[in-house]
Amino acid sequence: MGDWYSQSPITSPQSPVPNHQSPVTSPQSPVPTVINKFKQRERANMIETNVSRRHHDSFFQVIQSYYQLTKPRIIPLLLITTAGSMWIAAKGQVNPWLLLVTLLGGTLAAASAQTINCIYDRDIDYDMERTRHRPMPSGRVQPRDALIFAIALAVGSFTLLAVFANLLAALLAFSGIVFYVLVYTHWLKRHSTQNIVIGGAAGAIPALVGWAAVTDTLSWAAWLIFAIVFLWTPPHFWALALMIRDDYAKVGIPMLPVVAGDKATVRQIWFYTVITVTSTVLLFYPLHASGIVYVVIALTLGGVFVHKSWRLLQNPEDKTVARELFLYSISYMMLLCLGMVVDSLPITHHLVSTILIQLHLLG
Numbered sequence: 171m172g173d174w175y176s177q178s179p180i181t182s183p184q185s186p187v188p189n190h191q192s193p194v195t196s197p198q199s200p201v202p203t204v205i206n207k208f209k210q211r212e213r214a215n216m217i218e219t220n221v222s223r224r225h226h227d228s229f230f231q232v233i234q235s236y237y238q239l240t241k242p243r244i245i246p247l248l249l250i251t252t253a254g255s256m257w258i259a260a261k262g263q264v265n266p267w268l269l270l271v272t273l274l275g276g277t278l279a280a281a282s283a284q285t286i287n288c289i290y291d292r293d294i295d296y297d298m299e300r301t302r303h304r305p306m307p308s309g310r311v312q313p314r315d316a317l318i319f320a321i322a323l324a325v326g327s328f329t330l331l332a333v334f335a336n337l338l339a340a341l342l343a344f345s346g347i348v349f350y351v352l353v354y355t356h357w358l359k360r361h362s363t364q365n366i367v368i369g370g371a372a373g374a375i376p377a378l379v380g381w382a383a384v385t386d387t388l389s390w391a392a393w394l395i396f397a398i399v400f401l402w403t404p405p406h407f408w409a410l411a412l413m414i415r416d417d418y419a420k421v422g423i424p425m426l427p428v429v430a431g432d433k434a435t436v437r438q439i440w441f442y443t444v445i446t447v448t449s450t451v452l453l454f455y456p457l458h459a460s461g462i463v464y465v466v467i468a469l470t471l472g473g474v475f476v477h478k479s480w481r482l483l484q485n486p487e488d489k490t491v492a493r494e495l496f497l498y499s500i501s502y503m504m505l506l507c508l509g510m511v512v513d514s515l516p517i518t519h520h521l522v523s524t525i526l527i528q529l530h531l532l533g
């Protein structure tokens with residue numbers, strides 16, 4: 171997966187496989203304007219029979235193809251949300267072994283979910299410039315092999331979490347795979363403009379996994395971190411969808427900008443940004459799960475998020491502004507979770523109380 175969105179100005183992404191011959195022998199399909207699932211399934215069958223298998227030159231290339239199937243660039247941020255949750259749950263003192271096991275289990279679960287998504291979406295992935303270089307549409311990995319790989323990853327994740335963390339964490343991670351595959355990929359992605367709103371719950375599950383791994387239960391704070399990631403997903407994704415609307419339209423995916431247009435999308439982005447930032451404060455008050463350092467970080471980061479979202483609201487058609495918001499959404503979530511970690515550390519508590527005592531003495 172290349173960071174094609176980092177290039178400016180944005181028109182449509184460049185073909186990602188300039189050195190590769192087209193893997194599918196048939197020409198591009200005409201532009202569909204409505205969702206036609208039968209046509210898409212037909213296309214999937216066509217790909218099944220027409221993809222010319224491309225063999226790897228070396229074992230390293232095989233590894234590389236399977237690695238790419240897992241959409242690896244997204245996984246670190248999922249793990250950062252898991253870690254943020256773990257640190258708060260453990261009040262700043264996370265068992266390093268549990269951390270390692272949970273992050274590894276989470277990685278395997280997310281990789282499994284993404285691999286199944288790649289199998290399911292191979293028809294539309296072939297038709298979109300951004301995704302046609304992926305191992306499956308380019309014929310480097312066969313669906314059957316990918317499925318075996320995905321099952322092995324899921325079994326590995328479940329076993330690791332159940333044995334070395336706890337059953338709740340294992341079940342949550344597994345439910346993340348099921349939700350992402352069935353609810354998002356199969357049910358919503360091709361049928362509803364709310365696909366990523368409801369489907370976004372899958373991406374928020376790693377936060378629950380982290381909390382469960384530490385406490386073997388789920389508290390209000392755990393559900394609030396889940397809600398923060400859940401509410402953050404629409405601004406994160408729709409900002410990107412504004413940039414690649416034409417690609418989604420081409421394959422008939424009803425992403426909000428395709429169906430409702432840019433103006434309606436930026437209004438929704440604005441709404442979700444404001445409630446995301448508001449919800450981050452609830453961790454400080456009334457839940458008291460995080461302290462003053464966290465809330466200062468959350469409000470500072472949130473202020474920038476709201477500002478960027480406001481700019482997009484004023485300039486719905488400006489793809490540069492949309493790209494800025496998308497890129498910032500990633501830094502926002504990363505730094506917010508880092509803020510959760512830093513705030514929870516005993517040394518931070520010590521420093522804050524020392525400063526408060528000094529201020530009190532001065533006053």
Ligand code: HEM
Nearest residue numbers: 171172173243244247248251366369370373374403407500
């Ligand atoms: C249903 C929910 C979501 C959808 C539909 C979505 C979709 C996407 C898409 C299409 C990309 C661009 C990938 C590419 O370069 O081709 C992307 C990038 C990214 N997403 Fe999301 N996303 C979702 C939720 C999340 C969540 C929950 C996280 C982590 C907490 C996340 C983290 C990232 C990161 C880190 C990138 C940048 C990857 C890179 O550097 O290329 N996403 N997302």
Ligand SMILES: CC(C)=CCC/C(C)=C/CC/C(C)=C/COP(=O)(O)OP(=O)(O)O
Nearest residue numbers: 244279280283343346347350372373375376
């Ligand atoms: C605990 C657990 C296993 C959670 C799973 C979480 C998970 C895999 C979240 C990924 C969200 C995401 C990046 C979706 C991409 O959408 P897309 O597939 O529509 O993107 P595309 O257009 O690039 O294919």
